[in-house]
């Protein structure tokens with residue numbers, strides 16, 4: 001892991017946040033019923049965090065090796081601009097997302113939890129493992145969140161980025177103002 005001040009500088013530069021889905025936006029559980037219908041559980045706090053990221057001027061994306069309509073729906077709900085699914089080769093997919101977002105990989109933060117995320121860790125400006133990530137991924141990460149996937153890890157990292165950029169207070173103020181009760 002980089003030193004504390006080097007790490008802070010890298011958080012400060014971030015313009016684009018890319019999240020793996022299973023194990024990062026969820027706890028990794030995939031609910032399947034007898035008819036093959038799938039369900040996932042997301043964190044409402046992460047959802048609000050993704051809105052705050054937008055207020056703070058960050059672009060956001062989901063990147064998944066699996067494919068599910070649920071992920072598209074969740075991205076829409078959270079105002080996440082870019083979604084890439086069914087990508088077993090996550091390194092090139094990550095590169096493509098950065099091209100679409102028109103930002104360099106060096107100002108992009110990637111959140112992952114499992115081995116398929118390691119090729120992205122080599123490219124991302126900041127490689128972040130969630131608390132429930134496998135040991136190999138934690139070891140390769142620049143930073144490990146306190147919260148686990150599906151339990152606020154995404155929210156935690158968004159707050160960390162916005163605080164590093166000095167915009168957390170302003171973002172909260174704007175958000176609360178826009179959501180204040182209007183008579």
Ligand SMILES: [Mg+2]
Pocket residue numbers: 020021022023024112113114
């Ligand atoms: Mg995963």
